[in-house]
Amino acid sequence: MKKHIYDEKNGLSYTLHGDYYLPGLVLNEEEPTYGKYGMLRKQYLKEYRPARYQCLLLTGKLTEHLNQIDRDAREQVEMLMKQMAEEQSVTETLKIRDQMKWVGLMNNIRTSAEKNVLKEIVYI
Structure with missing residues (x-):
């Protein structure tokens, strides 16, 4: 199994952790301003x-x-x-x-x- 995969359908990258692929999400630390x-x-x-x-x-x-x-x-x-x-x-x-x-x-x-x-x- 590949360590990293990219899903073109949703634009997310996944990393293999044990038996599961977890999305490579990053928390945006800046406070949104709208x-x-x-x-x-x-x-x-x-x-x-x-x-x-x-x-x-x-x-x-x-x-x-x-x-x-x-x-x-x-x-x-x-x-x-x-x-x-x-x-x-x-x-x-x-x-x-x-x-x-x-x-x-x-x-x-x-x-x-x-x-x-x-x-x-x-x-x-």
């Missing part, structure tokens, strides 16, 4: 897509994936907020004139933008 949308995506993958989560985790691509989702989601939210604010005439002039109305409208815009992004990017 934001709100990355954490939401991670939770979604764990609960609803466990096979995909395990695959990303075992290949060491989970943090990279979560960071990419987080970046994409933040950019999309910002872009949608700008577009929606323009459509609803929420301007700096309104902010100066009626601050409470501006805050309320911007909160509604942010909520709508995040709802769309969560549905289209995070929870797929």
Whole structure:
């Protein structure tokens, strides 16, 4: 029996220990750094897509994936907020004139933008 084998199907290397081949997994010691949308995506993958989560985790691509989702989601939210604010005439002039109305409208815009992004990017 070979001491080391490589499985092309899952991209993992295995080492013979006694009668068993054990995967050559390495624990990543660095603390993952991803934001709100990355954490939401991670939770979604764990609960609803466990096979995909395990695959990303075992290949060491989970943090990279979560960071990419987080970046994409933040950019999309910002872009949608700008577009929606323009459509609803929420301007700096309104902010100066009626601050409470501006805050309320911007909160509604942010909520709508995040709802769309969560549905289209995070929870797929």
